[in-house]
Amino acid sequence: MGNQSLPLYLASLNSGSNGNCYYIGNEEDSVLIDAGISRRETIRRMNRLGLAIERVRAIFISHEHGDHIRGVEVLSRKHGIPVYMTSSTYLGSRRRPDPEFLRPLVALEPVEIGSLTVLSFSKQHDGIDPCSFTVSSNGLTAGVFTDIGRVCDRVIRYFSRCHAAFLESNYDETMLMEGRYPVYLKQRINGERGHLSNDQALELFIAHRAPFLQLLVLSHLSAINNRPEIVSGLFAPHANGTQITIASRYRESEVYSIRDSGLR
Secondary structure (H helix, E strand, O other): OHHHHOOEEEEEEEOOOOOOEEEEEOOOOEEEEOOOOOHHHHHHHHHHHOOOHHHEEEEEOOOOOHHHHOOHHHHHHHHOOOEEEOHHHHHOOOOOOOHHHEEEOOOOOOEEEOOEEEEEEEOOOOOOOOEEEEEEEOOEEEEEEOOOOOOOHHHHHHHOOOOEEEEEOOEOHHHHHHOOOOHHHHHHHOOOOOOOEHHHHHHHHHHHOOOOOOEEEEEOOOOOOOOHHHHHHHHHHHOOOOEEEEOOOOOOOOOEEEEOOEEO
16 A cells, blocks of 8 residues: 555644644654744654654744744754745744744745655734645645734635644633733734634634544644633534644643544
């Protein structure tokens, strides 16, 4: 059967304002989307999951905020891993990879990483040049859709192609508006360049998921303005055969396996 039987593996190594890092790959090659936790913690969590850093062929950076790039310089240098980021993101970053490992990233230009194809596209967020990603292999596609202020046509287009997705469900609107955050921060979070609320994420899921979407990992939950049980209660009634889980801001997830024949 050869490569056509290869599953796609996914794991969240951490998800939240304290650090974001997502693993996507097959049995031959893998990539990290963002590197927002330390190199040491990244390796520790991968080891616990049985994931080898030697199979990570590249790191893709979505934008320059610290919770997405904190570990990238040391991780890339220590393990010789290329880093793909836009030139604007690189220039605006406080933590930059060594130029030796820097690779150009241009929206909508596919990047071949071994047996994987990574596609970036622009999104609405308050970074300099923010982007989201899909990773494809052998007819399977997984996406990372976090740090998004609003659901634009591009988000809909690429989300609807996914067999698995990490989707932001950052805040409960009532908790945010009635909470302790100052007004300017509330406006930033629920503005068009902020984050997706639970209701916005749910609307995207219900209206635009593919019939073959096997796994939805709800991600980047706020520690102050959300609770996992709220998110679970909203999404569970609409699962309709999709496995729905929530990424932790404190620990790694399990490793999920996506196959043509279904989730295993």
